[in-house]
Amino acid sequence: LPPHPPGGGGGSPSSPKAPAAPGGQEPGAPGVGSVQVQAAAEWLMDLKRPWAVGRKQARELGAELAEAVAETGWDLDASLALWLCRTEEGKKAPDNHRAVLRHRIEQLERRTSVFPTxxxxxxxxxxxxxxxxxxxxxxxxxxxxxxxxxxxxxxxxxxxxxxxxxxxxxxxxxxxxxx
Structure with missing residues (x-):
């Protein structure tokens, strides 16, 4: 094999990176682009207290929320906020709102199963x-x-x-x- 110059230039890379998907999509989140992730992050920061998250957690949860919304048919609207920030019947209000929000985003159900028409x-x-x-x-x-x-x-x-x-x-x- 011919020697590779430092930095991997000229030959095939030693650790291939996933090519950027068209439309600014992030690898690992099929159908979800950086625009959707940014919109989800901003939406999370705009939730009412005590559910609103800071910028760092918004960046982390934004990708998860954008993917969940794309897969389950929700929109970043009041009905999603109502569902994610609810107090469940018969239960006390959450103590750790951010952990509950993360769990609810990770386990988000299809919109049609939550709000049937x-x-x-x-x-x-x-x-x-x-x-x-x-x-x-x-x-x-x-x-x-x-x-x-x-x-x-x-x-x-x-x-x-x-x-x-x-x-x-x-x-x-x-x-x-x-x-």
Whole structure:
């Protein structure tokens, strides 16, 4: 074999590097480019406290989130923030928000399994972003400003999630049985 000059110039490299994918895509994250990773990192930094992350963790989690979003059909929008930053029913609020956020991103489910657009015979029309459209009945008949306000009064000071249009209620409530 001919001698190789220092630095590996002129011959074949001793440790081949993966070529850059077209469109600025990062190796190891098929279909996810640096633009998507940057957008995901910025989105993570814009979450509301205590869920927002700093720049270093945003860079680390941004690639994971961009890949998860591409594979599961989510958008970097309010419904994803609602899902990732939720307090699970029957559980106390997380103590370590960043660890919970990392775990939820790593285990992100398909969007359609979290926010279904139909249930049984009663299809709930979706608004932009795929969230169920407001039913017009809950929140005392006033259009809610957020998904979390889709509530029904059931007592003096008690409210429950609207079974017709609250995304979490649609996900957890079994379909009504026909008589």
């Amino acid at each position: 139909t249930r049984d015979d009663t299809a709930v029309a979706s608004s932009a972003g795929g969230t169920p459209a407001w039913c017009g009945i809950c929140n005392r008949g006033e259009r809610p400003l957020s998904l979390m306000e889709r509530l029904l009064d059931v007592g003096d000071d008690e409210q429950v999630r609207c079974p017709r249009c609250h995304p979490a209620a649609l996900r957890t409530t079994p379909p009504a049985k026909k008589k």
